[in-house]
Amino acid sequence: MLKKRPILKWTIISITSLIVVLASFGIWFISLLPSEEAEIDVKTSSVENLSYLSENIIPHRGKILAVVTSSAEMGASGKSTGYELTELSRAYYVFKANGFDVDIASPLGGRPPVVLDDDDMGKFDYAFLNDSVAQYKTSHTIAMKDVVAEDYQAVFFVGGKGAMFDFPENKDIQALVLNHYQSGKVIGAVCHGPAALVNVTLDNGRPLIENKVVSGFTNNEELLLIKDAKTIFPFLLQDKLAAQGARFNEGLMYLENISHDKNLITGQNPWSTWKLAETMIEQLGYTPKPRQITAEENAIKVLEVFEKEGSEQAKELIMSMALEGNKPIDRIVIATHGVLAIMQGKVGRFFSIVGLVSFSKNNA
Numbered sequence: 001m002l003k004k005r006p007i008l009k010w011t012i013i014s015i016t017s018l019i020v021v022l023a024s025f026g027i028w029f030i031s032l033l034p035s036e037e038a039e040i041d042v043k044t045s046s047v048e049n050l051s052y053l054s055e056n057i058i059p060h061r062g063k064i065l066a067v068v069t070s071s072a073e074m075g076a077s078g079k080s081t082g083y084e085l086t087e088l089s090r091a092y093y094v095f096k097a098n099g100f101d102v103d104i105a106s107p108l109g110g111r112p113p114v115v116l117d118d119d120d121m122g123k124f125d126y127a128f129l130n131d132s133v134a135q136y137k138t139s140h141t142i143a144m145k146d147v148v149a150e151d152y153q154a155v156f157f158v159g160g161k162g163a164m165f166d167f168p169e170n171k172d173i174q175a176l177v178l179n180h181y182q183s184g185k186v187i188g189a190v191c192h193g194p195a196a197l198v199n200v201t202l203d204n205g206r207p208l209i210e211n212k213v214v215s216g217f218t219n220n221e222e223l224l225l226i227k228d229a230k231t232i233f234p235f236l237l238q239d240k241l242a243a244q245g246a247r248f249n250e251g252l253m254y255l256e257n258i259s260h261d262k263n264l265i266t267g268q269n270p271w272s273t274w275k276l277a278e279t280m281i282e283q284l285g286y287t288p289k290p291r292q293i294t295a296e297e298n299a300i301k302v303l304e305v306f307e308k309e310g311s312e313q314a315k316e317l318i319m320s321m322a323l324e325g326n327k328p329i330d331r332i333v334i335a336t337h338g339v340l341a342i343m344q345g346k347v348g349r350f351f352s353i354v355g356l357v358s359f360s361k362n363n364a
Contacts, residue, residue, distance in 0.1 A: 045123040046130045052097055052291040053127075061099035061286070062153040066092060067173065067196065068141065070106045071162030072113035077232045082113030083160035086120050087190050087273050088138075089128035091156055094277035097289045100153070102137070107166045107173070109143030115160055119332055120270065122296055144172035149179040154280055159191025159217070159270065164233050167195040168240075174200050181208055181263065188280045190267035191217050197266075198240050210245030215259040215268040218250050224343060252307050254340065256300050271300050292326070299333035302356065311352050315359050322363040329360050 047053050068083035088104070095102050106112040128134050155176060157167065167173055177200045180187050189196055194216040200208040216237045222229045223236075230236065242248045250268075251257025257268040258276045263283060267276035274297060278288040298321060306314035321327035338353035 042121070042123050043126050044130075045127045047127050050093075050123060050127055052289070053093060056289070058097065058099035058289060060101065061284075062101075063151055064095045064100045064102050064154045064156060064280075065147065065152040065176075066095075066102055066104045066156045066158055067144070067167075067176075067193075068104060068106050068112050068114075068138075068158045069160050069162030069166055070108035070112045071165040074161055074232050075165060075234070079232065080113070081160060081162040082115045083158045083162065084191065084270055085114050085116050085128065086122075086125050087160070087193070087270050088158045089125045089134075090273045091158070091188070091190075091277040091280075092128065092134065093124050094274065094281065094288070095156075097291070098281045098286060103142060103152070104137045105142040105144055105147050107144050107170050109141055109146070111139045112141055113162065114138070119336060120296075122294055122330075124294075144170060144176070147172065147176060149176050152180075152185070153284060154186035154188065155180055156277070156280065157187075157189035157193035157196040159189075159193045161192055161233075163192040163195045164235075164237065167193075168198050168234070170196075177208065178202070184263055186263050186265065186280050186283045188265045188267075188276055189216070190273050190276050191269050192237060194241060194266050195237060197264075198235075198237075198244060207244040209241060209264075212246055212264055213249050213259045213261045214241055214246045214264070214266045215249045215251065215257055215272070216241055216266060217269055218253070220250075221253055221269060224253070224340070252304065254337065255304055255307070256297075271296070295328040295330035296333050298327050299330040302329060302360070303334060303337055306353070306356060311355060314356055318356070318360050319363055329364070331357050331360050334360065 066088060068088060069081075072080060072082060074081050092102050157163070173196050177187060177196060179185075181200075182203065187197075194214060197209050197214070202208055219236050219238045222233075222238075226232060238248055238250070249257065249259040254269055254271065256272045256275055258272050258279060259266050260279055260283070265276055265279050265283060267273060274294070281288045302314050302317055305317050318329065321329060334353060335357050338350045338357065341347075341349040341353060
């Protein structure tokens with residue numbers, strides 16, 4: 001028994017030391033993130049204090065319809081869902097800033113369920129929550145059966161996992177998509193929004209997405225976050241799009257990626273929303289109004305360089321952004337990708353990304 005005591009002693013010391021190290025690392029990691037004061041400033045943002053919306057106003061050009069899900073639950077799983085606020089708010093303001101009024105519709109009409117993720121919310125998203133007009137529209141969405149297709153130059157299908165349940169079989173959505181596509185009008189869809197396209201058949205009897213280059217939430221992105229997605233959803237979006245003949249364009253996980261095939265514009269995930277909305281404006285025949293690239297978008301650019309070229313090149317980009325002085329970087333976005341690395345069991349990758357977060361803070 002006496003011989004075993006030193007082993008027990010050193011085991012306790014080792015465990016205690018590990019706990020201290022992990023706690024210290026956690027405190028340090030949290031210190032890399034933005035202050036609470038900065039978060040309060042973001043949460044009080046409004047349309048009036050965002051120059052992109054309040055200055056150099058473009059005359060009225062027409063109307064765009066945004067469509068959100070009415071599904072509040074992922075099938076019979078008991079998991080709550082709805083539309084992703086960031087995917088609606090950002091596109092909504094791109095359309096508004098470029099001269100288009102925006103109506104919001106949903107399969108059932110009325111007040112649809114919404115998903116808010118504080119970690120992904122920025123100034124435009126909180127401005128949307130503080131915008132009385134936008135909030136009225138989201139509380140009184142138009143039922144799809146009452147939508148007049150001819151009133152709109154474009155339609156945009158907002159993502160959110162609920163879209164997987166009430167977009168694909170909705171006959172009014174199918175009719176609207178068919179009308180817009182065959183009329184040459186613009187159709188946009190982001191993340192799970194392309195679920196609106198999967199059962200649309202052209203007048204020639206072929207699937208609308210056949211031989212079209214499209215993007216949407218990928219299998220890898222879905223299954224990393226929801227392990228049992230194959231049993232919860234009626235299908236995996238990537239699989240369904242490919243099965244109907246689409247040429248699926250899969251980009252890097254959780255980074256910006258869009259596909260532009262004539263008047264059909266699709267985005268892979270929420271981080272693709274800004275670019276997708278501005279590409280829709282281009283397809284409508286206009287040059288998108290200039291805006292300051294958001295801190296989140298700059299973080300996504302850093303992560304893209306990290307993925308394709310490595311840590312040193314990513315740090316060079318961070319340094320160049322810092323020297324320009326007007327390119328803030330959202331460190332939370334970068335840190336979140338570190339968490340995703342841990343979820344994938346990639347410890348080395350996690351520490352490389354944490355290094356980018358630290359480097360970004362030190363060079364802010």
